[in-house]
Amino acid sequence: xxxxxxGGAGYIGSHTCIELLTAGxxxxxxxxxxxxxxxxxxxxxxxxxxxxxxxxxxxxxxEGVRKVFxxxxxxxxxxxxxxxxxxxxVAQPLRYYQNNVAGTLTLCEVMEEFGVHRLIFxxxxxxxxxxxxxxxxxxxxxGATNPYGSSKxxxxxxxxxxxxAPNSQWKVSLLRYFNPIGAHESGTIGEDPSGIPNNLLPxxxxxxxxxxxxxxxxxxxxxxxxxxxxxxxxHVVDLARGxxxxxxxxxxxxxxxxxxxxxxxxxxxxxxxxxxRAFESVSGKDIPYNIAPRRPGDIAECYADPELAEMxxxxxxxxxLVRMVEDTWRWQYKNPKxxxxx
Numbered sequence: 001x002x003x004x005x006x007g008g009a010g011y012i013g014s015h016t017c018i019e020l021l022t023a024g025x026x027x028x029x030x031x032x033x034x035x036x037x038x039x040x041x042x043x044x045x046x047x048x049x050x051x052x053x054x055x056x057x058x059x060x061x062x063e064g065v066r067k068v069f070x071x072x073x074x075x076x077x078x079x080x081x082x083x084x085x086x087x088x089x090v091a092q093p094l095r096y097y098q099n100n101v102a103g104t105l106t107l108c109e110v111m112e113e114f115g116v117h118r119l120i121f122x123x124x125x126x127x128x129x130x131x132x133x134x135x136x137x138x139x140x141x142x143g144a145t146n147p148y149g150s151s152k153x154x155x156x157x158x159x160x161x162x163x164x165a166p167n168s169q170w171k172v173s174l175l176r177y178f179n180p181i182g183a184h185e186s187g188t189i190g191e192d193p194s195g196i197p198n199n200l201l202p203x204x205x206x207x208x209x210x211x212x213x214x215x216x217x218x219x220x221x222x223x224x225x226x227x228x229x230x231x232x233x234x235h236v237v238d239l240a241r242g243x244x245x246x247x248x249x250x251x252x253x254x255x256x257x258x259x260x261x262x263x264x265x266x267x268x269x270x271x272x273x274x275x276x277r278a279f280e281s282v283s284g285k286d287i288p289y290n291i292a293p294r295r296p297g298d299i300a301e302c303y304a305d306p307e308l309a310e311m312x313x314x315x316x317x318x319x320x321l322v323r324m325v326e327d328t329w330r331w332q333y334k335n336p337k338x339x340x341x342x
Contacts, residue, residue, distance in 0.1 A: 002026045002072050003247070004116075006059055006107065007080030008052075009036040011191040012122070012180055014044050016078060016240040018189075021048040023244055028072045030065070031081065032058040035194050037339040043188045059103040062110060069114040076118035076251060077111060078243055079104065082151070085198035086126065089148035090296050100151035101158075108162065117169040117257075118250045119159070120243055123176045125232070125265070125302055127153045134269065135305035138176070138261050146297030156261075163259040171257050173246040178232035178265035178304050180239045182324040183331035190331030191236075192338030200231075201325075204276060205332035208285040215287055217272050219294035224301055228272035232265040232303035235319035235327070239264055245313035265304025266317040278321055283329045 003020055007013045008029030013036070020027045021044070029041060029052055041052055053072065057064045059081050068074075082100040083089070089096045104121070111119065126149030127142045144150040156174050163170045181201040183190030196212075197203040206212045220227045242264045249255055270278075276287050310316045319327075 001075045001251070002028055004028050004030065004068065004072070004074045004077045005080065006030045006077065007036070007082065007122075009033060009038055009040050009054070010080055011036070012236055012239060013080040014040040014189050015184060015236045016080075016243050017041070017044050017052060018048055018184065019237075019240045019244050021050045021052075025247075028053045028055070028068065028074065030055045030057045030059065030068055032056070037192060039339040040189050040192075047184065047186060047188060059107050060098070062106050065107060065110045066113070069110055069116070074114065074116050076120070076247060077107070077116065078120045078122075078247070079107060080122045082122065084148065086146050086148050086297050087198060087295050089146050089151070093147035096147045096151045101154050104155045105158065108159075118171050120173040120175060120246050120250065121155060121159060123156055123174050124149060124152045125176050125178045125263070125304065127156060127176060128302070130299040131302065134301055134303050135267055136263065136302065137305045138263055138308055145299065149297075160259045163257065168257055171250040171255065172259045173250050174259060174261040175242060175246055176261065176263050177239060178234050178263070178302070180236045181233050182235040182237065182319065182327040184237065185327060187327075187330035187334040190328065190335065192335070200272060200275060201328050204279050204287055205328055207287050208279065208283050208329070209332055209336040211336065213288070215276065215289035216292045217289050218292050218298060220291035222300040224271055226271050226273045229298060230269040230271045230301040230303065232267070232269055233275065233321060233324055234264060234266050234317055235324045238317040238319055242309065242313065242315050245309075245315040249313055260312070262309040262313060263304040263306055264309060265306050267304055267306045269301060269303035270321055275321070275325070278325045279329065282322065282325045
């Protein structure tokens with residue numbers, strides 16, 4: 001079964017390609033390499049001993065996407081391609097709507113043309129906005145606090161409308177991620193953001209290897225255990241396996257057409273400083289940090305109730321915070337400059 005993986009050279013996409021290949025699927029990758037590296041795919045091929053067709057392409061290029069569907073008999077799509085930094089989205093909202101919303105619309109139009117109606121969408125816990133309570137269930141009110149979250153919510157609503165249309169053949173999985181960290185246990189693939197990292201763990205690990213001087217902690221006055229933001233960190237391999245569980249759901253004969261929504265998280269929250277201390281313990285490195293003002297669009301606390309995913313997908317996160325940090329450090333220690341050659 002051929003699975004188109006948009007953004008497949010990225011952090012989550014590359015790890016998901018390993019899980020797909022291991023399970024006997026045939027991933028076909030489309031990626032514009034804006035925040036990813038073709039080297040990641042070469043390493044995936046090395047880990048698995050299998051090759052991956054790769055198309056250097058932006059999903060806004062409709063004719064280019066058509067050519068991919070013409071060249072491969074695609075059975076389903078896992079859609080990772082998109083921009084993902086909260087702070088950047090506040091500064092560049094139009095870029096986020098063009099990439100995340102218009103790009104998904106183009107993809108769905110081509111899927112419809114070619115009769116492909118099975119889609120897994122990479123959504124986000126940011127669609128819950130600032131929740132009144134935690135843990136967060138799938139039926140909680142939505143309302144994003146930044147353009148990144150808004151772009152995800154717009155796409156979710158668009159896909160729901162697509163599934164609700166008369167005689168719709170679409171079967172869609174909306175996976176709301178919490179905060180993926182970690183890396184493949186081999187230490188050969190991991191998160192390698194372009195420029196200054198927007199996410200916590202890449203920043204911490206780059207401080208540990210000397211690429212960055214100190215960590216900026218945005219907000220030290222939240223109503224949390226130590227004043228810093230609390231998030232539900234999930235190992236990227238657990239997250240990748242969640243996509244396989246969702247793929248089995250939407251490709252199975254026992255489920256009807258429609259839209260399925262699931263949180264992918266551990267159900268446990270960790271503060272920024274708790275993560276920093278865990279990293280210091282694992283790496284043996286001191287992580288100097290500075291408390292900076294809160295970022296626009298950030299919230300105090302966010303962690304999942306993952307019960308529905310366990311019940312309907314048969315999926316549950318396995319790895320704890322220590323394992324996530326160990327794997328992150330192994331990746332960064334072995335690849336201090338990421339995928340860039342020394």
